[in-house]
Amino acid sequence: MTVNVYPSGYSAEEGGExxxxxLRLWSDPGTxxxxxxxxxRIGDPSGKSPLIVLCSEDIFTRVRETWGFQKFTMVNSAKSRYIGHNGSFTIRCDLEVHTKACTTSTSTTIAKPMIVVPPSNIVRHLEQLMVSKQWSDVTSLVQESEIHTxxxxxxxxxxxxxxxxxxxxxxSVIRIEDMKVVVxxxxxxxxxxxxxxxxxxxxVAREMMAAACRFRLEWMKAMCENLLAHLLSKDNAMSTLELALRHHYEELKIYCNDFTERAMK
Incomplete structure (x- = not known):
């Protein structure tokens, strides 16, 4: 199966709106x-707009190898509400193949009703809570900067x-001497x-990773490993590898070794 997307519509008669x-059947099914x-479905990366979801149940044959939606969404709506921060536009396609043999020769597309559930925005609410300092009951003082949590x-x-x-x-004031404010x-x-x-x-990424290990934030530690791999260069590859070896960061160690081998070729 292949997914074909037409940003300006399937046919010129639609005016690009x-x-x-x-969805196209790639291989020949024969008889x-x-x-x-x-x-x-598409979702708003910011979580402000509702999901767009369209479903159907179809039968693909040698004669009818393509099924889909000619008017999936408006171009203007996609540009204004569903473009990611990096300029990307993501369409997710979920498929379920029916293994029971088809006994009918007719092909129909049945649109299923769907209750649109907006994506969770609890993360944004918690971030706003932290930034606003509302109801904070502890103040940390590090490098003369106050942080309310x-x-x-x-x-x-x-x-x-x-x-x-x-x-x-x-x-009620926490003085922290062994950590930078950015960390x-x-x-x-x-x-x-x-x-x-x-x-x-x-x-900074290394210090963040050390802090994540210190406080046993395993998910943050894994993300920091990924960040260090992303920041890897010829200038810091050896020092990052030494860090990985010293603290037993196995995934980062493997990535550093692969990077060094490629750089030497």
Whole structure:
């Protein structure tokens, strides 16, 4: 099966107002008929707009090898609501092939009713809670910068981080001497959102990874490994490999070795 997307519509008569999307049977089925259910959907990367979902159940044959939706969505709607931050537009296609033999020679497309459920935005709400400082009950002071957070969220996400901050608390203010403010902000951003802050410096990425290990944030540790692999260059490959060997970062070690071998060719 192949997915064919027509950004300006399947035919010129449509005037380029709709995006068309079709599923095509790639191989010749001979006299057989292939029955499957398909679901095309797009979502707003920002989580503000509802999902667009279209479903159908079709029978593909040698004569009718293509099924889809001529007016999947409006071009203007896609550009204004469903374009990612990197300019990408993503259509997801889910397929279910029916293994039971088809006994009818007719082919029909039946649109199934779908209740549109918007994507979860709890991450954005937690991020706003952190940024707004609303209802914060703990203040961290690091490198003369104040960071306001919430004990409950920290305790739920990392007991080690909670214990470390609590042990340094004096009059509701936590003084942290062994960490840079950029690293603590990165840790807290992950605690609230499960996401890494954008980082382009290898040194900062390494310190973030060390902090993730310190507080046993395994998901953040894996993301930092991936970030260090992304930032890998000829200038820092050996030092990053030494870091991976010293702390037993197996995936990063393998990636560094592969990178070094390719760079030497």
């Amino acid at each position: 709709h995006i068309s999307v079709y 057989a008929r292939v029955k499957l259910s398909k679901k095309f 919430h004990w409950l969220i920290i305790a739920v996400r990392s007991l080690l981080l909670y214990d470390t901050l609590e042990a340094s608390t004096t009059n 603590l902000r990165a840790i807290l951003h992950f605690v609230y959102t499960d996401e890494l802050v954008p980082v382009n410096e290898t040194v």
